[in-house]
Amino acid sequence: MMDLLPDFGKNAAYIWACYGIGLVLIGGTVIGVLVKARSAKQSLARLKGDDGDVT
């Protein structure tokens, strides 16, 4: 597994930290946004009933 990762020498910790921060921030945002949209859609559908037109 470690062989697959490139060797960045003394800068490795800084480089992987940056991409780790990116993964956490962007990944967390994508999940949060999708959960929020799903929740809003379900709330409206419940209000409108089963035949509600929620695009």
Place this chain on the structure above:
Amino acid sequence: MGMLSAFANPHRFLALSRWLAPLFYLLGAALIAWGLWQGLWIVPRDDYQGGDIMRVMFIHVPAAWLAMASYSAMAGASFVWFIWRHELADIAAKAIAPLGATWTALCLATGAVWGKPTWGTWWQWDDARMMSVLFLFFLFLGYMALRAAMDSRQKAARAGAILAMVGALNVPLIKFSVDLFTSLHQDSSVITAEGPKMASVYLWPLLMSGLGHSLLFGALVMTLMRAEIWTRQAARHRARLLAGA
């Protein structure tokens, strides 16, 4: 312009974004992954730019572009709402704010981590580039806080629009801060009057990564806008139910 007109109606927007958002998610993720693979595994180290640490560029620079572009888009949408009172423009501005704050935070965090091995410091309080981007981050937070503090949607839209438009003055200040003031930050090397100064082996992965981040950002904005439209429809539906009861 035709596409913008189609988007201008909430129902058309919902229909269009239903397939456009997933497409943007897929293309954005693919381009970001390609840029990541190129930046970390393929492109050669550049000793002129500090060796391997320059690989941080493939996430830091797209984040910086998105930070500025998203604020400009928020200010533009606010302007459209302010002049034409178009509800969808206000919904777009509201959706952009938390995402713009996220990409600005990413820019600040990756810039600090890149700065430590390059300049010997995480942060410089009197650096114009760093402080203007930090100010941009606070503008996004201030915009969200201001909207949340208002007791009606109309007041929130108006106060937010004014703040967004005034704060737009900070965007050119960020762009030209390295030219106008003393800064640890390097000069622009992609968007310059003479064209990109960067070798194409680095430029293409950077541009594709930037496009990927933009598409992902666009998909997230559309998703948040859809959520806001549904939330407003639900509020109207509840009001009708209460009025009929």
